[in-house]
Each structure stands twice: as structure tokens, then as C-alpha cells.
Amino acid sequence: MAEIRLQNLAHSYAERPVGPQDYAIREMDHVWEQGGAYALLGPSGCGKSTLLNIISGLLSPSEGKVLFDSREVNRLTPEQRNIAQVFQFPVVYDTMTVFDNLAFPLRNQGLAETRVTSKVNEVAEVLDLQRVLSRKARNLTADEKQKVSMGRGLVRDDVSAILFDEPLTVIDPHLKWKLRRKLKQIHEQFNITMIYVTHDQLEASTFADKIAVMHGGQIVQFGTPRELFERPRHTFVGFFVGSPGMNLIEVKAEQGGVGFGEQHLPLPEGLRRQLPALVGKRLQIGIRPEFVHVADEPCAGAMQAEAVRLEDLGTYKILSFRLQGHLLKARLPEEQTLARDVVWVSFPAQWLMLYADDLLVEAQS
Numbered sequence: 001m002a003e004i005r006l007q008n009l010a011h012s013y014a015e016r017p018v019g020p021q022d023y024a025i026r027e028m029d030h031v032w033e034q035g036g037a038y039a040l041l042g043p044s045g046c047g048k049s050t051l052l053n054i055i056s057g058l059l060s061p062s063e064g065k066v067l068f069d070s071r072e073v074n075r076l077t078p079e080q081r082n083i084a085q086v087f088q089f090p091v092v093y094d095t096m097t098v099f100d101n102l103a104f105p106l107r108n109q110g111l112a113e114t115r116v117t118s119k120v121n122e123v124a125e126v127l128d129l130q131r132v133l134s135r136k137a138r139n140l141t142a143d144e145k146q147k148v149s150m151g152r153g154l155v156r157d158d159v160s161a162i163l164f165d166e167p168l169t170v171i172d173p174h175l176k177w178k179l180r181r182k183l184k185q186i187h188e189q190f191n192i193t194m195i196y197v198t199h200d201q202l203e204a205s206t207f208a209d210k211i212a213v214m215h216g217g218q219i220v221q222f223g224t225p226r227e228l229f230e231r232p233r234h235t236f237v238g239f240f241v242g243s244p245g246m247n248l249i250e251v252k253a254e255q256g257g258v259g260f261g262e263q264h265l266p267l268p269e270g271l272r273r274q275l276p277a278l279v280g281k282r283l284q285i286g287i288r289p290e291f292v293h294v295a296d297e298p299c300a301g302a303m304q305a306e307a308v309r310l311e312d313l314g315t316y317k318i319l320s321f322r323l324q325g326h327l328l329k330a331r332l333p334e335e336q337t338l339a340r341d342v343v344w345v346s347f348p349a350q351w352l353m354l355y356a357d358d359l360l361v362e363a364q365s
């Protein structure tokens with residue numbers, strides 16, 4: 001088990017990179033603490049697999065260092081780093097039994113056969129594979145094969161870390177939830193550093209204690225699922241995490257707050273004080289649909305808007321409304337009804353975020 005530190009790390013697949021656009025990973029420093037359950041979340045092409053392969057040793061970074069417990073491992077193979085990796089598609093030995101597949105990494109290490117048997121049984125029980133232990137792997141379903149792949153990663157308790165690259169892609173949807181919970185349970189039981197790559201925020205937040213959100217080859221925020229939801233530090237996190245994503249409106253600085261269209265929006269004192277320092281930057285305000293307050297009648301501080309569509313999603317409703325030409329969303333409780341097309345919306349100060357060039361502006365105390 002190890003603490004994994006990335007130091008001034010960057011990677012370009014190009015032989016002679018000339019600018020940031022040539023980098024799949026842009027310079028970053030990051031620490032994965034020993035024993036943590038982490039997710040690496042981001043859309044296709046943001047650099048997740050590249051980063052995972054650099055950590056595992058399948059790929060050598062073009063710049064910077066990978067340190068395991070302060071020891072540089074840049075030139076070491078995955079075996080030498082003692083990393084277990086579970087890929088999107090199952091990697092199993094078809095002609096071996098499930099038992100022998102699970103035992104393989106342990107026998108390779110020269111473990112005594114009694115210890116092999118007890119470890120294999122322990123992992124098979126966690127993954128519900130006891131029934132198929134004596135079956136040849138080729139006769140298994142895709143789900144079962146992927147469980148065997150996972151089991152091979154989990155069977156050794158001396159690994160530095162286990163890396164999962166979208167491991168549930170081939171798993172039947174109704175089994176996905178069960179397996180995600182299982183992985184979490186395994187993490188609690190074995191206390192191994194685990195990094196789980198996914199583009200699915202639900203998968204990330206059910207598995208991980210902390211999520212690294214990747215965008216354009218960088219980790220734009222590293223935080224708990226709650227932090228990502230309540231205080232997105234980058235507009236991309238606001239937009240990508242949450243369903244629907246955060247409402248973002250481009251604004252200009254004004255006396256006492258910000259403005260968009262004809263609308264003036266006062267800002268809390270701490271943010272107002274920051275405005276002079278932000279001259280020349282692109283300003284946006286952000287508010288999650290869950291925090292927009294919507295009323296039928298005018299009320300203090302509320303802005304008049306046009307209700308465009310109300311979708312009933314069973315346990316809540318999503319209102320699309322137009323405010324000063326911006327189409328925005330609000331999440332309403334299931335029981336809320338709207339009498340007219342005109343609504344009054346307000347953005348509670350504690351949930352209103354201000355972004356300058358896409359980065360969260362912290363209030364000045």
C-alpha cells in the first residue's frame with residue numbers, strides 16, 4: 001500500500017509538443033493518500049486513462065515524477081510498482097477454472113497453497129463467485145468474467161494500489177449498483193488505495209470518498225461528492241456534476257454587485273470587495289437548479305421570469321425558465337404547482353457562486 005504523489009507531471013503523446021493543446025495531461029501536482037477510495041471523473045478524452053496508465057506504469061510520463069511513498073517509480077513496470085489494474089473488458093485465462101484464475105497472482109508470488117485457498121475463498125465470497133469456482137472461465141457470462149478480473153485485482157493484500165478503468169462497462173445495468181456497493185465494501189474491508197476511473201458521476205460518488213474531476217488534461221477539483229455539489233471550484237464541475245448541471249450566466253461588474261441584461265443582482269459584501277481585482281476577467285455567476293427559489297407571487301429580492309416548461313420527473317419537477325434571455329433551470333418539490341407563466345425567482349446568497357475566468361471567486365473576509 002502506498003501514498004501516490006504526482007509531481008510537476010505532464011504528458012504529451014506528441015514527440016515535440018509546442019503548446020498546451022499538445023498535452024493529454026497538463027502540468028499537475030496531486031497526492032492520492034494511502035488507503036483512500038478515489039474516483040477520477042471526467043468526459044471522454046479528458047485524459048483519465050492516460051493519467052491512470054501513468055500511475056500504473058503502463059505509460060511513462062514525458063515530464064515530471066510519479067512517487068510511491070516518496071520513491072520515484074517513473075521507470076518501473078506495473079509489476080515492479082506492485083499495482084493491480086482492472087480494465088473495461090475482462091482479462092481472464094479462458095482455459096483455467098475460476099479458482100485458478102483467482103489463485104494465479106498468489107501462486108506467482110509463491111504463496112503456500114493453504115493460504116492461496118483461503119484468500120481465493122475470501123474474495124470469491126465477497127464477489128459471489130463461490131458457485132462457479134470450479135467452472136472454466138470460458139463458460140462464464142460477461143458479468144462473471146469481469147467479476148473474476150476484479151477478483152484477481154483484489155486477491156493480493158500487498159498491492160500498492162488497485163486501479164479500475166471503467167470496470168462496470170460490460171456489466172448488466174441491474175448488477176452495476178450491486179457491484180459498486182460491493183467494491184466500496186471491499187475497500188472498507190481491505191483498506192487498499194483504490195482509484196476508480198469513470199465518466200459517470202453516480203458511479204464516482206457511490207464508490208469514492210473523494211473525487212478528482214478532470215477537464216482538458218487537468219484535475220480541476222478534488223473533493224468530496226458534497227463539496228463538488230455545493231462549492232464547484234470550476235465552472236466545468238458545476239456543469240458536469242449534478243443533473244441538470246449548474247446554471248451559469250455571464251455577468252458584468254456593477255456598483256454593489258453584478259448585472260446581466262436589465263437585471264442587477266446584489267452580491268454579498270465579501271464578493272463585492274473582490275470585484276475591483278477581477279477587472280478584465282470573464283465573470284459568471286453560478287447557481288444550482290436545486291437552490292433556485294421559485295414563487296408564484298412577487299417577493300423581496302425576487303426577479304421576474306418566464307416559465308417555459310415544467311417537467312414532472314416523479315419525485316421532483318424541473319422548471320425551465322427564461323430570465324433576461326437566459327434559459328435556466330430550477331428543481332421544484334413534487335408538490336409545487338405554478339399558476340401562471342410568470343414566476344419570481346431568487347438566488348439565495350449562500351448558494352450563489354461567482355466565477356472569474358471559470359475559477360470560483362472566494363469571498364474576502
Ligand SMILES: Nc1ncnc2c1ncn2[C@@H]1O[C@H](COP(=O)(O)OP(=O)(O)OP(=O)(O)O)[C@@H](O)[C@H]1O
Nearest residue numbers: 013014024042043044045046047048049050051199
Ligand atoms: N496512444 C495515443 N496516442 C496519441 N494520442 C492519444 C493516445 N491515447 C490518448 N490520446 C489522446 O489523449 C487525450 C486523452 O485521452 P484519454 O484516453 O486519456 O482520455 P479519457 O478521458 O480516458 O477518454 P476515454 O474515456 O474516451 O478513454 C485525447 O485527446 C486522446 O485522443
